Amino acid sequence: MKVRVDFELCESNAICMQLLPEVFEVRDDDFLYLLTDEIAPGQEAAAAEAVRRCPLQAISLED
């Protein structure tokens, strides 16, 4: 499973980072970075939660 972020939409709310810090990181420059675009087995539920809870709906998953 792969994750995509629409960086034009992202406003660094960092909710995704709280849920899945192995994948999402808002750095000191206040921008979001994807540490990997692979959602590993066991991370699917947290990734789906990140998609749902992003206020801007900037995150999507694809198989």
Next chain:
Amino acid sequence: MTGRGGPASASGRVEFDPFSEEFFADPYPVYRRMRDEEPVYYSEKYDFYALTRHEDVAAGLKDFATYSSAHGVDLAMVRSGRPAPPLVIMMDPPEHRRMRQLVNRVFTPRAIAALEPVVRAQVERFLGGCDPAGFDAVQDFSALFPVEIISAMLGVPPESRQQVRLWLDVFLEREPGRIEVTRRGMEALISTGAFYHELVRERRAEPRDDMISALIRADMLREDGERTELDDMEIAGFATMLGGAGAETVTKLIGNAVVTFADHPDQWDALRTDRGKVPAAVEEILRHQAPSQYNVRYCTRDVDLHGVRIPAGSAVFLIIGAANRDERAFTDADVFDIDRNAVESQNIGFGYGVHSCLGAALARLESRIALDALLDFMPRFEVDRSRCRRVAMTNVAGWASVPVRVTEKGRS
């Protein structure tokens, strides 16, 4: 099927009139019936549709292609057919995105966190002027401090900040039964526009470290591929909207909090002894009684939902206030509980998707600091419900006046 929205109940068809005294007084019983009986509600009186279930409202807010903001966000404007003014809340992507990107880095949680001392100073300034023996939680406190913060960010001089708020109040007011802005409201809007025009002119001549000066420096990619600066009208519109949205909403959230906690003193006590719960309390107030109750959208295509067709061109209310009380999404949705499972469903009090509240981090910071200060100021208090008054406004709901008496004084 009777009526266009579904079967009538034994007590007759639901009537949802967002411009009625009954609605301003208490919309929640009507919302429940709409969710249960007519999840796609149709108003013959005003010719609009309304969605109230959490699943439908959340999906509607996300689907900007179907539910367009480009015709305005209140009923009068969407129905008028007139072009909406160039405001970011009244645009669809991609134009919306370009406009929002001009200011959105100012409002990220991290950027806003740096404002904590400013927010605390304004909260303490106004609470310090309140008499524990009798004060108005809205008029003397929650109406006063948020506008100081957002308008200072914009660059409004101190002596004009409260005036900006008073104009907006008048602009949003509605007379029962009338969807249109009042004559006084129109005059207030014109005064606001003229005020910001003059401020933009001053900042063009002499820039400062404020948002209006930053907007003057900014340029924006236009539809024809050109990058151009914002004109005075665009900047004044931005300032009017940000100043308004940033003042009106927290005012209502704090007023709602005071009234609600007066009814739930046990939860106020719990909060006082465990301040770590304040952020969750803010979220629960927002869910239970959203200051921004609904947004109106323009339906760009025929939509079939729950057996009802919403024709293209219809005005559609997306009712956040009803969705956040949907028991399909939240356990005991009508119960106010600061300890509830916060992630059972998405709290859409700040909206959802591309138009979700730009100022959410600021609203959260202001609300947390205000609640924290109120917990110190009034460990125990009474609200005189007989003298509470609600606002009668479009889109937003809350109290205009909340008389409070502190019954056990805290540390000052």
